[in-house]
Amino acid sequence: MNTLVIQNLNLVYANQHQALRNVNLEIGNGMFGLLGRNGAGKSSLMKTITTLQKPTSGNILFNGIDVVKNPLEIKKHLGFLPQDFGVYPKVNAYDLLHHIAILKGIKDASQSKNQILNLLEKVNLQEFSKKEVHTFSGGMKQRFGVAQALLGNPKIIIVDEPTAGLDPEERNRFNTLLSEISEEVIVVLSTHLVEDVRNLCSEMAIMDQGEILQKGKPKEMLVQLQGKIWSKKIDKNELVNYQSQYEIISHQLIEKEMHITVFSNTAINGFEVIKPSLEHVYFHCLHAKTLVS
Numbered sequence: 324m325n326t327l328v329i330q331n332l333n334l335v336y337a338n339q340h341q342a343l344r345n346v347n348l349e350i351g352n353g354m355f356g357l358l359g360r361n362g363a364g365k366s367s368l369m370k371t372i373t374t375l376q377k378p379t380s381g382n383i384l385f386n387g388i389d390v391v392k393n394p395l396e397i398k399k400h401l402g403f404l405p406q407d408f409g410v411y412p413k414v415n416a417y418d419l420l421h422h423i424a425i426l427k428g429i430k431d432a433s434q435s436k437n438q439i440l441n442l443l444e445k446v447n448l449q450e451f452s453k454k455e456v457h458t459f460s461g462g463m464k465q466r467f468g469v470a471q472a473l474l475g476n477p478k479i480i481i482v483d484e485p486t487a488g489l490d491p492e493e494r495n496r497f498n499t500l501l502s503e504i505s506e507e508v509i510v511v512l513s514t515h516l517v518e519d520v521r522n523l524c525s526e527m528a529i530m531d532q533g534e535i536l537q538k539g540k541p542k543e544m545l546v547q548l549q550g551k552i553w554s555k556k557i558d559k560n561e562l563v564n565y566q567s568q569y570e571i572i573s574h575q576l577i578e579k580e581m582h583i584t585v586f587s588n589t590a591i592n593g594f595e596v597i598k599p600s601l602e603h604v605y606f607h608c609l610h611a612k613t614l615v616s
């Protein structure tokens with residue numbers, strides 16, 4: 324079992340913007356979802372875990388070793404799929420993986436060749452090994468990104484917003500691949516898509532303005548909202564009125580009719596109770612934060 328322990332992590336950028344505020348997390352093998360809107364601090368946390376940048380204070384322990392002091396300890400076990408995965412133009416998939424294998428310290432030529440061929444098969448790109456990577460579709464590039472992240476048999480894989488820009492079919496294929504590889508390694512998935520977390524992750528954290536607002540198992544978070552989510556169809560002109568009275572966690576126009584979803588510990592006249600979803604957990608969590616601050 325691998326472990327990633329993050330303790331009291333703070334990050335203040337040179338312009339004095341505090342991107343991480345006292346972050347504490349414990350992550351084991353499997354898929355961990357880090358959910359937050361744009362600017363929440365997810366990439367800042369990912370880059371700090373991968374040691375691309377140093378935190379202002381706090382600790383990161385990978386399998387018990389302090390990686391801020393010993394960055395190599397995580398780097399040699401790390402696969403990283405960053406948000407903007409740049410590729411060199413005019414280089415085919417096989418050659419680019421070969422180049423990355425050398426950068427990762429895989430020196431043995433036959434070992435490198437075997438790994439590359441296996442990985443191309445795993446991500447279903449074996450037919451395209453001689454095709455230039457910059458000509459790949461978005462989904463193919465992301466799968467190529469997974470292949471490069473898996474080179475060298477990492478114990479921890481960090482993926483930052485991996486499904487942005489993928490069509491639904493590519494997203495499904497990509498997500499299936501991620502969940503297959505997560506059984507024996509840690510996969511940290513940063514995303515603003517609740518759906519990806521719901522489908523894939525057994526543990527999650529919700530982040531906003533550099534802080535972890537809530538963490539745990541999605542299933543348990545859903546149980547906590549049982550019997551507290553209420554829905555009603557209203558006239559859209561009444562929305563402001565309802566907003567002043569209730570904690571509206573979402574409103575949606577469905578076939579020109581306004582449906583509101585409200586958090587309430589007790590029954591509300593005229594509303595029907597509905598089954599909580601992870602979207603409700605997320606929006607309630609963000610809303611509760613706005614009420615406190």
Ligand SMILES: Nc1ncnc2c1ncn2[C@@H]1O[C@H](COP(=O)(O)OP(=O)(O)OP(=O)(O)O)[C@@H](O)[C@H]1O
Binds near residue numbers: 337338340341364
């Ligand atoms: N190098 C930097 N210097 C100063 N501020 C930064 C730097 N990088 C990020 N920020 C700021 O820190 C905050 C968190 O950014 P970060 O990229 O970590 O968020 P995010 O959750 O990954 O969002 P996104 O999905 O949009 O990338 C933002 O307000 C951003 O503008």
